[in-house]
Amino acid sequence: MTTTPRSPRLLLLSTVLLAVAGTALLYMPHGQQPPTPGTAPPSAATTARSPIAATPSTGRPPTLGAAASTAPEASTPPAALPPHGEGVAGDRAVQRNLETAWPADLPVADQRKLLTAGRALLHADATGVGRARWPDMFPDMGQAVAPAFATxxxxxxxxxxxxxxxxxxxxxHLVWAGTDRSGTFTDLHITEWNFTRTTKKGTATWTPQPRT
Known part of the structure; x- marks a missing residue:
């Protein structure tokens, strides 16, 4: 299941994931049934005004023309998303599909900083662990709120x-999986975080933008 897209980029990522998953079904052996995804859990977006849901963005989504032009021939199964519940072994396919749909356009150092911060923010938002590090992002962290997903x-x-x-x-952009408070495990959730860069004394800092 995926989080309902609220920006052009999230809509694009959802489309990419669903399209590739649909294509994978064409190569499933005859008689084999696709796995049935679980019921969507309450996401962290609905807990304590959590910022997990994406805000609208003005940037244009990338084109998929390059990826389409290099698609394999019909006789070769395309890179497909793993079945729901595949586990860590299937995450490489998810990562590969994201990178193919949206080629890198940032310096490696900036990517590393942004990914580290984005992962930490998502973990804090979904599980409640580490929110004290981001007081501007979680202004209501003093309230007793049960985390939406198990750590x-x-x-x-x-x-x-x-x-x-x-x-x-x-x-x-992050794709993630987890077990909610009801005990239901789901994967392929989609979340995005926006950052701005400021430079002081020659040092660049990426700062996450809180929800308004």
Missing amino acids: ADFRIQAAIARRDGSPNKAVV
Whole structure:
């Protein structure tokens, strides 16, 4: 299951994931049934005004023309998303599909910083662990709120960091899995975080943007 897209980029990522998953069904052996995904859990977006849901963005989504032009021939199964519940072994396919749909456009050092921050923010948002590090992002952390997802089963399946229409703006996209409070495990959730870059004394800092 995926989080309902609220921006052009999230819509694109959802489309890519669903399209590739649909194509994979064409290569499933005759008589084999696709796995049935679980019921969507309450996401962290509905807990304590959590910022897990993406805000609208003005950047244009990337084109998929390059990826389409290099698609394998019909006789060769395309890179497919793993079945629901495949586990860590299937995460490489998710990462590969994200990178193919949206080629890198940031320096490696910036990507590393953004991905580290984006992963930490998502983990704090979904599980409640580590929110004190981000007081501007979680202003209501003093309230007693049960985390939406269990820490033990939370897993980031894939992540990319890309420009957001300006060299000083970026967005981190993450695909993740976890078990909610009802005990239901689901994967292929999609979340994005927006960042802005400021430079002081020659040192660049990427700062996450809180929800308004």
